[in-house]
Amino acid sequence: MAAILHAFTNAAELASGLADKVTERLSAAITARAAASIAVSGGSTPKAFFQELSVRDLDWSKVTVTLVDERFVPADNERSNHLLVANNLLQNKAKAARFLPLYQKSGSAEDAAKLATAETKTIGNPFDVVILGMGGDGHTASFFPGGSNLAAALDPATPRGIITMEAEGAGEPRLTFTFSSLQDAGLLVLHIEGAGKKDTLSKAEDAGEEAEMPIRAVLRRAASPVEIYWAP
Numbered sequence: 001m002a003a004i005l006h007a008f009t010n011a012a013e014l015a016s017g018l019a020d021k022v023t024e025r026l027s028a029a030i031t032a033r034a035a036a037s038i039a040v041s042g043g044s045t046p047k048a049f050f051q052e053l054s055v056r057d058l059d060w061s062k063v064t065v066t067l068v069d070e071r072f073v074p075a076d077n078e079r080s081n082h083l084l085v086a087n088n089l090l091q092n093k094a095k096a097a098r099f100l101p102l103y104q105k106s107g108s109a110e111d112a113a114k115l116a117t118a119e120t121k122t123i124g125n126p127f128d129v130v131i132l133g134m135g136g137d138g139h140t141a142s143f144f145p146g147g148s149n150l151a152a153a154l155d156p157a158t159p160r161g162i163i164t165m166e167a168e169g170a171g172e173p174r175l176t177f178t179f180s181s182l183q184d185a186g187l188l189v190l191h192i193e194g195a196g197k198k199d200t201l202s203k204a205e206d207a208g209e210e211a212e213m214p215i216r217a218v219l220r221r222a223a224s225p226v227e228i229y230w231a232p
């Protein structure tokens, strides 16, 4: 499915424009079925977008927010994506949203992945909105080059749910939704900023293995069009 590029003058305009688009999509879902779902990525890029979205007018009590992926750390750890979302998105009007974490207090990341899969099944599918980021190595979610479960994560036959991932560039063990869970979102967004990420995207759009740059799986095989939001 082709990707559509939305280029903005700066990060602030992107944050506002993306918040408008997401608000529209979530509101339409609430009108249609009195519920809406969004899975967001962590990292440093989405902060301004989260803050913009948090003040938007919609019936947040009908919205379920979860994470595309999470580091296997508790929510009070500064590396936690849950903490990032709690501090930047689940504030203001968006405080009324239901949040489903991926991290679960358990003996292992594998146990946590099983628990998180069961918990997040209640969200229903497909997601109304998925916001992906991308690393300079072409990873997205926790689909890292050389990742321990990368083949399974990208395999369209892998059931929807959360699996673990370990990789050199990932830091802690990760919990990540699979490609099959994310690729058919009503609104599938890749949010990247800066010239470096634009270069990475161009490289990813060239020929090459998905395993080398896992974002290629999304760009090449997602059922939904990939809406790329980029600012310099």
Ligand SMILES: O=C(O)[C@H](O)[C@@H](O)[C@H](O)[C@H](O)COP(=O)(O)O
Pocket: 041, 042, 043, 044, 045, 046, 068, 069, 070, 071, 081, 132, 133, 134, 135, 139, 140, 141, 142
């Ligand atoms: O947990 C994470 O880190 C994210 O889910 C990850 O996939 C992120 O989107 C990219 O690493 C980009 O991160 P930056 O926005 O910090 O460049």
